[in-house]
Structure formats: structure tokens, C-alpha cells
Amino acid sequence: MMRLRSSLFACCGLLGLLFGMAVFLHGFFPSPLKSFGSAKAKVSEIPGEPALGLASNWTKLPSPLFGKVVIMLVDALREDFVFGPKGRQFMPYTRHMVEHGSSLNFIAKAWPPTVTMPRIKAMMTGRIPGFIDVVMNLNSPTLLEDNLIWQVKSAGKRIMFYGDDTWIRMFPDHFVEYDGTTSFFVSDYTEVDHNVTRHLDNVLKRSDWDLLILHYLGLDHIGHLAGPDSHLVGPKLNEMDNIVQKIHMELLSKQGETTLPSLLILCGDHGMSDTGSHGGASSHEVNTPLVLLSPAFRKKDSFTVSEYVEQTDLTSTLALGLGLPIPRNNLGCLILRVLEERSLREQFRYLHLNGYQLSKLVQESIPTYEKDVGYKLFGIAQKSHGSWIKLYFEGNTSETLANLGKKVLRQYLDALKLMSSSLSKIVAQYDMYSMIMGTIIVLEVILLLIVSTPDALGSTAEFEVPLSAAFYSLLFYLLCLMLTAIHIIVCTSTKTSCYFCNVSWLLVATVIVLISALQCVLISTLWKRLTNGKPQHKSCAAANSSWSELDLLLLLGTFGHTLSLGSSSFIEEEHQTWYFLTNTLLLVLFQDVCRKYFAANDLKSKQSKNPEDDDCHEQQTAIHGLFETSSCDQKDDTSKGYTYSGESYEKWLTLLSPWIILVFCRVLRSLNQTGIKWAHKPDFGHWLTSSSHRTELSILAAVSLFLIFILVQRTCSTVSKAALALGLVGIYCYRAAIGNLTFPWNPDKHISKGIIEARFVYVFILGILFTGVKDLLKSAFAFPDTTTNSRGLWEMYNGLVLLAALLLRPHNLPVLLFILVVQLILTKFIWRILDYDAAQITIIYYWFGQASFYFQGNSNSIATVDVSAGFVGFENYVELPAVFLTLFSTYIGPLLWAVHLTCYMSSERNRYSAAVGHSCYCLVLLRAIPASVYIILVTSLRYHLFVWSVFSPKLLYESMHTLVTAAACVMFTAMDQKRMITILKK
Amino acid sequence: MRDIELRGMFSAHIILVLSIVFSTLVPSLFLDEFSVTGTHLLWLCVCSATVSAVTIVLYLLLETNPTSSKKNSPSSKVTKIFRSCLLFFISCVIFHGILVLYGAPLLVSFRETFMFAVLLSTFTTLRCLCMLGPNVQAWIRVFSKNGAMSIWDTSLQITTICSLFGAWLGAIPIPLDWDRPWQVWPISCTLGATLGFTISLVIAPLWIYWHKKHLTYKCR
Ligand SMILES: [Zn+2]
């Protein structure tokens, strides 16, 4: 037997849950390096033309179709920006070429996640990137897979690149000349494009290049700043149109010098949603224009509705067009329209090459490839192709040749489509074995947590974990053996490359032991609970089983929210759920306050009449009543003896406070419109960030920072007060330096990265955190008293607030202000008057944390993660701080509420005994329940249409949230530990 | 005594339910394009007008509140009516405010939101006004714990809570992407409130009947 405090137990539980989730995630997200190595396609492996019996003379790669190729990639170029009314208005030249020039135009569908790096990867490798690539988007490692750029380079051609430096990080040493611009300073949308265009005149005059890639970021930045309907879009499209015209004219004028026709490709990597962001799967984000301009194409006489192609189709088309082998992992199909001016034999030759590459890939990645419909059809098509060639060589020009030709063409196209689609399904294949193992761990942890809730929320907040008993039991060893056997059977029987079969034996052993141990602990705990029988307070529970409205709402809200995760719309609009719940919560709080003040006189007489009933009520708070335990929070007598006749001023303030919070919530709700359904609605955030309202934003930020100082300095020591003030001033200077805000005396400062200012603030943040840690250590070891301890905790909290103020965008500073104001109101007024227990307070804190998360503009889509926070104070990308800062800035709301809960609970220790342990346990339960239910839901919904666009991002958000909560819980546990030490020393 | 009272309540409630049904069905006989979701604003007006008319008429006929039936001078009656109207209006404004706080658009569908507030007031405040008079103290008494003093108070509690809860539940399907006409603000909420009110009208007498033994009303 092992006695554990509930906070430590909860913390261990959460860590176990996190481990289980990690195993699950590895199975759920196909790892990008799992199935595709870094092998490259070689020219020597090119198949010859299939010719039945005859030896075809065409065994080499076909010669290139195009000479100079220019890829002009305009980031976030939406389909209707070219083909829609905006295109007609702002891109006259392109539109003219599309309608009457020798051009081909398509709508290229980008697969979600519609984020730049995965899209570039998709276009260059032809493979649909796994979802995990989005996470890798942050540090864009070198692309090792076979790709177009590598093929072009190894064919001895010269590539030049100007634009987004993601390319340079992905393809280092591939470009003979390049100039990268960083995409993280979103507020700048002119300079990024000038940086690209200024090279153009020089480059176009020269002829020492074969492939020119231009990646324009300005439009994407405008989208993020002001949305697709802003007045900035028009001029930007016009600028892009002029560049198209310039390049096209220049290419045409050079046409006489070379034999091969040139090609200009205008495309977008992804679209732009109606709010201007991207990452999701809405049609505006997915549909991008693809315009090919080349003298090789037939001149058009009328504008036809563009046909749909996949974005990956560009890879094989371009590779064959340049006379190169198709990248090995390409899933795209050749766009046949490019070849419409060519002879049938050539068309067949290209289709065959593409089909051959796809069939090779099918052979490698599908174990039962012989049964694949596309693969079989390709075999048939190859045969028909052979007989067509035979007829062709025989000089047959009759009807049969034409008919056979049509048949071959159709068969090839169908085979390509089928093989491509069955391959893209492979990408989305789940590793069920790891998923099941992860789910088992998660389920065991959550069950254990739920089963031991009555003990954990008991008066001592301690309980016994039958750990040693578990290890000595036979069941444990039997389970271990059984799981090992299953592991061996699973990993040897199928050919599937399970992630779990490839990891080291140590990890597998850990998982197996963990699962068996948890199972044994769970069973013995359950056994203990069943044999111990019901606690003696049952009569009390029966007598006073009515729950207050608050308890009802808290339970209903928690479970309702958990259930709502099964619906994709409720995940997309999760912020609505939380706003709705917090609103109702505040109304219930108001009702409780009212009852306390107005109905107090009636109740007083009633309570004095029936003291036993009263006693029962004290003991039986509803959350505990749920698990039939006795409540333990011995509330301080001062709170009970609160005099209602007290100052009416405070009474009215208390009555008013829920309404103040409600109004604040309503204002913040319209600060950032998130989600999908109402995301296009105008909000204050966009209004404030538009460049014409910089003054208003500056005033707002200054006022917010000042108020933050007023609110935070109450709990500061003098030294950290000064540090805080300087830090907040530094934050304003930083925002002014990077151009978000203005100084009234210096409105047109030039924009810098604000490195010095940000580092200046970091110094103060670290200073305050250091003071806090020092105090905590002092209280733990040197002078064991609670005041130093709580002072240290508050210092830590204040340091985190300062960090949050630095990382939040200026228009989101009111969210931080809201968090501080609500925390002040709750602790100063509500908790003092209403005797809530630790569990209720924890749930309320959790709800506010969730609401703050969405107030900040977050959502369950990857698109809303503010990556720029990772670069505050850094010259360029440094992985560890960038990840930490981005994570922190995303979870500011939940984290600050959790940390405040720790501070509050440990400073009110004499009021709520054992409350730290209780609230920690409740926090863990609150996080673990939705996380584990979501894992089961997502497993059952893994073939849902929205799994990649809605459910997967949510899964990532859930696991990140669990990670953040685990961090907060470790702090909690440390605080609880302190208490034990303090008591021991006394 | 109790049974007669209960029977009276049941019949009064049935009349109210019928009035709601009529307000939904009858206008479509006269107006061509009348439907609950299509011409929602009109339906809201008709429904709240009918319900309030029926409530007031029932109140005048039944005289449910014995304390208010003492002889009143006409001037005090006038002030009472004035106070009632004022309270009704205030309750509409408060409901509107709460709806906006819940996220209803501030300007876009102002009339719909306000009519929803009027409907909620009809279902809750108007009944309070009729049964308890414009006496806020009595309201607080009825809605505090164990504050009901007659079966009418209990039924008032039930109908009020059910109407508000219905409206609350009605907001839940709004975010779903089904694109149905009734998902538009505030139709699902008004329907929820109406449904809650209707159900509570039926449930209230039955509930009182089943809990007859447990319900003990203290007299003041
Ligand atoms: Zn992009």
C-alpha cells in the first residue's frame, strides 16, 4: 500500500493520460517519414514504350516540352481573385490572357491543411502531406523526399528563387540565386513583395536560368490583416497583374532566341477564408487558380468554366514538361490538356510514364496491390497501348487505330485517377494497434481517477493506492504475458508497418507494464470500494439530496460539453458553447448572490429552527454528494458569520459584479469572431488592426496596460512593482517598434523587429519570476511560513501576466484585462459571500479559462494559432523558445486561470483546508474527461468526412491543452508538497 | 377545495395551450404566406398578443389572487395597472438585455430579439403580474426556496422555469450546420420557449396532483 496525496495522484494520472495520448497520436497521425524514404527517381529507371512484341525505339525520357519556366506563386490567391469579378476588375491582363490568350486555366484543389508549407511540399513532391506536417510547418525542415526541385537541379538546370524563405529552408543549396523574405511579420504587405519584384528586371534580362520561382506573400498578409474584402486587396491584385504582364511580355519577346516555348505558371498555394485566414477546408480556402501561359497552347476564343484539378497534378505535369523523371512519391495525374497540341503517341507516352510511376508506388505501399482496381486497369491499358503502338508501326491509319486510341486514352486516365485515389487513402491510414494501446492507457487512467474520486475529495485529500499489491498479484504477470503475446502476434502477422512495432523494446515494455499495472490497481481499488460498502453519510444524502442550481449547471455543462465534441459543428463553434455556459453561470451566480442578500431573512429563521438539517446541508455539497462522500472543507467561521447588515455599498457592488462580467464578456465576444459559421461577421479585432485605426488601437493598448498594472501591482512587492511598470512600458515600446502601435510624438517610425525592446521586457519577466521562486524556496526551506509562500506564488503569477501581456497582440490586451478583472471580482466579492467548495470553484475557474481561450480569438482550427508569438524577441527561428512561447500565448487563458487557482487556494489555506489537493484533482478530472471521451469519439469517427479538417486539429488542441494543464498541475503538486513540509516543520 | 382549485387550474391551462395552438393555426386561414418560420415576426406578435390577452381575461374571470380582491379605489387600481405596464416593459427590456448578453446581435435583428423578449415576458412576467400583482416582494418570495404558498405559486414556478429553460435549450441547435430555416436566430429559441411553456402548462397541474401529499403550504 502506498499513501498518496490527491494532488500528486492526480498529477501522476494526468501524466499517464498524456503518455497514453502520445501513443494514440502516433497511431492517429500517419508519420510523414514512415512510408516514404528519401530515395529519388532516376532517369535510368524510366520504362520504355510498351510495344507488343516489337522493340520500341523510344526508351529514353521524352524531351522537354518547355524551355524557360516561371512559377509565380501568389500566397493565398483565391480562385475568385482571378476567375471571379475581382479578377475582372483588378487583373485585366491575366483575365484577357485567360479569356483570349494561349493559355490553360484550372481550379486547383488544395487539400487541407491549407497552410503554406504543406502546400509547397504537395506541389513539389506530388504527395499529399500528412497532417503532422502542419505542426512541422513551424520549423520547415529540409525536404528529404524526392521532389521536383531536386530533379531539376540534378538534371543540371539552374533555378532561381525569390520570396518566402520557407523554400530556402526546405531546399537548401538548390537555388543558384535566391533572396528570402520572412513570412512572420504579417503586418508588412508591401515590403515583402518589393523584395521579390526588385530582382525581376535583372533576372528577366538574363538567360542563365531555366526555372524561376517567385513566391509573393503580400496578399496572404493582407488577408490575415484585413480579410479578403478589404480595400487593400484590389491594388495588390493589380500589382500582381502587372507582374504577370511584365514576365509574360518578357518571355514572349525572348521566344525567338530559343526553340522551346516558355511557360508561365500563375498559382496560389491555398485560398483565403472569408475572414482572411486559412488552414481549413472551406471552398474558399481550398480552391486556388492555376493559370498556364505558354505559346505552346492553342489560342482561345472564349472563356470556358475552368475544370478542377488537384494541386498535386502540377508536379507530374511539370516534371514531364521539363523532361524529368516524375518524383517517386507523386500522387498527381498528368494534366492532359497541356499536351492537347501533341500527337497521340506522345500523349500515350507521357500517360504511360505517369501511370508507371504510380503503379510502382502502389506496389510499394499497398500489400494487396494485385487486387487494386487502378493497378489492374493500368495493366490492361498498357496492353492496349502496346497493341496500338503495333498498329501504329504497321502504318495502320484506319478507324480501328482511332478507336483503339480513344480506348487507350480513357483506360489510362481512369487508371491514373483510381491509383491516385487509392494511394491518397493510404496516406490517411491509421495505425490501429497504437491507437488501441493509447486508448487503453487513457481509459484505465480516467477510470482510476473516477473510481478514486470519493477518496481523493475526502477530508484528508489522501488515499491509499494498492500499488505493491498490484505488483505481487498473479493477474499482473498474466496481463504482461498476454500483452507481450499480442504484441508479437500483431507485429509478425501483418506486413503493415505499425509504428508501434518499430519502436524500441524498452518503450513497448513500458507500455505493457503500465497497462497491466493500471489494470491491477484499477481492479483492486474497485474491489476495495465495493467491499467497504457505502459510507455512513447516506442518510444525510437522502435527507438533503436537492442540488443547488449551480451544481446542476456545472454538471450539465461539463457533460453537455463533453458530449458536444461528437459533432463537427459543435467543435467548430466550441466558443459558443463556452460563452453560453459562462453566461448562464454568471446568471446563476447572480441568483445565488440575490438569494443570499434578499432571501436571507427568511432562511435565517428556517435554519435556526432546524439545526440538524443545516448541519447536514453543510456537509453535503452536491459535487461530493454525487459520490456520496462527506464534504471536508471546513469553512472559516468568519465567512459564515458574514454580516448581511454590512455596508450597502459593498452589497450593491456584489450584486452588480456578475452584470459587469456579463457586459465585459459580451464586448469580448465581439472582439474576435472565431469559428466557421459566423467568422465572417465584422468584429472589433479587425477594426482595430486595420491600419487606419492605429491611433485607437494605441489608446486601447495603453489604457489596458495601465489598468493591468493597477490590477496586478496589488500583490507585488515594491521592487517587482517597479519591474512590472517598466516591463509594461517596454511592451508598449515593443509593439510600437514593430509597427502595431504608434507613439503620439513619433507617429511614423520605421518598422523594426523590436528585438531590444522585447528582450528588455524579458529581463523584467525573468526578474519577477526569479523573485517568486526565491520566495517559494525560502518559505520551503529557510522560514516555513505561509505569507512568504503565497507572496512567492503571486510573484510567479504576476510574471506570467507580464509575459502574457508581451505575447498577446495589442488588440487582445482587453482579454488579459478581463481575466484579471474577473479574478479580482470573484475573489473579492463572490467567493467571500457564497460558500462554494473547492470543487465548484475549480469548475468555475476552468470554464472561465475556456471562455478566455476563445475570447483571445482562438478556435479549433490550426489557422488561428498566432505563430508570430514565437518570434517575439528573437532574430530568427529558435525551436525551443518558439514552441514554448507559441504554446503559452495560445493557452494564456486556461493557464492563467489555473495558476490563479493555485495561488488563491494556497493563500486561502486556512479557509479551505485540503483545498489545494481537491482543486488540483478536480482540474485534472475536468481535463481528463473531455480528452478521453474525445479520443474514443475520434476513433469512432475516423472515417468521417471532416476528420482532417475538424476532428484532427481538435485532437491536437486537446492534447496540447492536456499538456498545458499538466504543467499547471505539477506546480499545484509542488504547492501541496510545500504545505506538507510546512506542517512537518511546525 | 384543493381539487376544485386544481381542476380550475387545469382548465385555465388548457385554454392557454389552445390559445397558443390557435395563434399558430388561425392566421394562416386569413393570410396566405403565414408560417411559423417564414413570417416569424408576425407569429411572435400574434402569439404573444393572444397569450397575454387570454392570460388577462382568465385572471379577470378567475380572480386567482384572493388578497387582491379586496375592494380597491379606482385610483389605486389605475396606479396598479400603470405599475404593471411599467414592470412588463422593464421586464421586456431586461430580457432583451440578457439576450444581447447571450450573444444576440445588437442591431441586425433588433425587432426579432425584442419580440422574443416580449414573448418571454408574456410567458413569465405577465403571469406573475396577474397572479401576484405588481408586488416585487411577493415575486421574490415565490421564487425563493420553499416560497410557494398556494398551488398557483407552484404552477407559476413551474411554468416560468420551463419557459426559460426551453428558451435556453432552444439556443443549442443554432451552431449546427444543418442550414434549416428554424435555426435562424431567434426562431429555435422562441420555439423552445413556447414549447417549454406549453409543456409546463400541461405538466404543472399533473405534477401538483402527484405531489399533493408532499406539498404543504404555510400560511403567512
Ligand atoms: Zn500560404
Ligand SMILES: [Zn+2]
Ligand atoms: Zn497565411
